[in-house]
Amino acid sequence: GNSVTQMEGPVTLSEEAFLTINCTYTATGYPSLFWYVQYPGEGLQLLLKATKADDKGSNKGFEATYRKETTSFHLEKGSVQVSDSAVYFCALDRASSNTGKLIFGQGTTLQVKP
Amino acid sequence: GAGVSQSPSNKVTEKGKDVELRCDPISGHTALYWYRQRLGQGLEFLIYFQGNSAPDKSGLPSDRFSAERTGESVSTLTIQRTQQEDSAVYLCASSSSGTSGVETQYFGPGTRLLVL
Secondary structure, eight states, X not given: XXXXXXXXSOEEEETTOOEEEXXXXXXXXXXOEEXXXXXTTSOEEEEXXXXXXXXXXXXXXXXXXXXXXXXXOOEEESSOOGGGOEEEEEEEEOTTOSSOOEEEOXXXXXXXXX | OOSOEEEOSEXXXXXXXXXXXXXXXXXXXOEEEXXXXXXXXXXXXXXXXXTTEEEEOTTOOSTTEEXXXXXXXXXXXXXXXXXXXXXXXXXXXEESSOSSTTSOOEEOOOEEEEEO
16 A cells, blocks of 8 residues: 655754655555645644656755655755754655545654754 | 634543534635544544545544535534544645645644543
């Protein structure tokens, strides 16, 4: 079936460190891939997305590239800030579905220390 | 409205009681989704509405769970005879049409349900 696996957290980094949060997926067909972020006390919001192989999604300094050959969509940022502390969720839509419903990973908590 | 709203924000109930959770999607969005987020876990899909009909109810965990949507707007998720394992944050999301995975789903702040 369709599933998303993320690296376990929490991930603790110092400010200005390089960030990678791994995400791999299993899916039939060609899903779209998403990263959502949940800041403390706030609702879930879309961070970036990619809709086909080799697409790169980017936003707020974060990037992720849709790698079909490795079924991955790793999230990266070159220099994290304290304000990036949040829970990050990788997700995919079922490409064979016309409902647009999302399948989420379990989330990775990022803590950035000053 | 400006965003997706949900009420109540928190609900504490006793085992065996029924609860109703409400979602107000973004005005004009025809697609509406309910998800559940258990502590330390990712979101689980529950049900999808296109307009007032629910073509995908595959995520509802048992027949104690039901949902309806009226006027292509407000949706209510009802849990009957609540159990402790129902404790979770229930999230609602909406998107403009729901027929393509490239659309952005906009999430509400969630209702935190605690069943004692």
